[in-house]
Amino acid sequence: MHTDDTGVTGLLRRASDDLTPDVHRLVTGGIARGRSRQRRVRIGSAVASLAVIGVAGTLAAVVPGLDDPNSARDTDVAGGGTVATQVPDPDRPPTAAELRPLVPPQEMADAIKSMIGADDVRAVDVDQPGQDRARLYRATVLQTEVSFRIRWYNSPLVTEDGGQPLAPSHICEPSPGVDCSTLPDGSRLLRNDVEPFVSGALIAPAERSLTLATADGWQIDVVSPNTGRDKGRDITWNEPALTMAEIEALVTSDEWFR
Incomplete structure (x- = not known):
């Protein structure tokens, strides 16, 4: 080297x-x-x-x-072509196979009582054939009676007499001023808020209600009035017992399904 x-x-x-x-x-x-x-x-x-x-x-x-x-x-x-993405229309009649199963009746009653702070909740027998799997509950809130109802809106009862299957949008009436909105999953939410008329000591009866039609086939209706009874006498409050936000939280909850 x-x-x-x-x-x-x-x-x-x-x-x-x-x-x-x-x-x-x-x-x-x-x-x-x-x-x-x-x-x-x-x-x-x-x-x-x-x-x-x-x-x-x-x-x-x-x-x-x-x-x-x-x-x-x-x-x-x-x-220079583009690929189109097909987005299915969520507003279609759901099939029976899509329907989520409900929790047991007592579990549903307990959930209602807990969510709205009711004094008591009782189940009411529904006088129907049972094909729509309806359940009805009445809850006592501030001496007023709040109703909670759930049923299968696209049951065989709808089509057995020649009717057409229902999509979630069936709850939205085609009239001006209806407060109906679409949720991200395609469910429809219909609000109805009636303000009570107050004149001096006079307070007119009024109620807030909300209807939810889920994308998989359930319909939930909740009605909260401003009237009730206390110690045998009729009472009327300035407002219904539940706010619209409380009602919406109730109907859109997943507590009702397994």
């Missing part, structure tokens, strides 16, 4: 020695930091994995067959 080559080799060796990491310091510091970040790393890894899966799924849906030279991707990109 030439003298020049030997000098160069020695120089390279010294340079590489200077670059050798202090393993003990790095490991010690890494453990200290790693313990404090361990949970965040696990969570971050899980989120990152979900993000990768979501991106991959999106790419697969939008650009199918990336590895296939004969895929539709090349035709769409070359022609």
